[in-house]
Amino acid sequence: MRWLAVVCAVLLPPATWAKSPEPVDVAIVVALDRSESIDREEARAQIRGLIHTLTNSRFMQVVSSGPHGRIGLSVVAWSSFGRTELLLPWSVVAGPADAARAAEILALDFERQRTTRHGSQTDVAFAIELGITQHEHLPWPATQRVINVVADGISNIGRVASVDRDRALKRGITINGLIMGRGSAIEVLSRYFKREVIGGPSAFVQVSRSNDDFAEAMLRKMLLEMVRLRAQPPERRAG
Numbered sequence: 001m002r003w004l005a006v007v008c009a010v011l012l013p014p015a016t017w018a019k020s021p022e023p024v025d026v027a028i029v030v031a032l033d034r035s036e037s038i039d040r041e042e043a044r045a046q047i048r049g050l051i052h053t054l055t056n057s058r059f060m061q062v063v064s065s066g067p068h069g070r071i072g073l074s075v076v077a078w079s080s081f082g083r084t085e086l087l088l089p090w091s092v093v094a095g096p097a098d099a100a101r102a103a104e105i106l107a108l109d110f111e112r113q114r115t116t117r118h119g120s121q122t123d124v125a126f127a128i129e130l131g132i133t134q135h136e137h138l139p140w141p142a143t144q145r146v147i148n149v150v151a152d153g154i155s156n157i158g159r160v161a162s163v164d165r166d167r168a169l170k171r172g173i174t175i176n177g178l179i180m181g182r183g184s185a186i187e188v189l190s191r192y193f194k195r196e197v198i199g200g201p202s203a204f205v206q207v208s209r210s211n212d213d214f215a216e217a218m219l220r221k222m223l224l225e226m227v228r229l230r231a232q233p234p235e236r237r238a239g
Helices: 004-011 040-054 057-064 096-111 124-136 161-170 185-197 211-230
Strands: 024-033 071-078 084-093 142-151 173-180 205-208
Touching: 024 040, 024 084, 024 124, 024 211, 040 096, 040 211, 057 096, 057 211, 071 124, 084 096, 084 124, 124 142, 124 161, 124 173, 124 185, 142 185, 142 211, 161 173, 161 185, 173 185, 173 211, 185 205, 205 211
Parallel strands: 024 071, 024 142, 142 173, 173 205
Antiparallel strands: 071 084
8 A cells, every 4th residue: 555564664752652551632743744835944843843842831731631631642744656755653652751852853843854865746635644654553542633734835746635534534633734835835635634634533633824923823733633632522533
């Protein structure tokens, strides 16, 4: 299945990340767009946005107020033709120290940015497929599961994204979107994501209109994901 064997080998988390059997309130895979339409500054804005979120007091307040007081987080980068990077293996965030460690790992991406050759095409279905694969290797029980797709364009190669979206929904995984849009492209991207990409309990699309705005957009999105899903009953898991 489209490089799936390679993807599984790349995304399997190290055994040291899987020691804790304690459940998490929500498990979130953040899938960052690294197709060639994303320039260096946009890629760095994505990482800065995640670091801003992890080190924000509001984020930690929402995490700690959950029934288990902990979430699972993993970050992948994607483009097309099976090209991907694992930026953050599955990590438990249950307090400021956990969040700081995850932020430090992500900060290393500033140093190795663009070392992996990504493709010029955008394959949103592949991003969802990566998220599904990560969730298949989630080390802990999770009350809710999410794929957070970040992109600046619609698919121009690969499967129709709704095919993989529906696969995710059958597995009880919610898909939300964070689009990096400019001008009239925002409406086009929003329609596309609502039609083809997002789905599940309280699914939504968040918009970032500039690199400077991305950090707050990511924070808003992560807060909404945790709060909205907390109010939803867990989906019955399939397949």
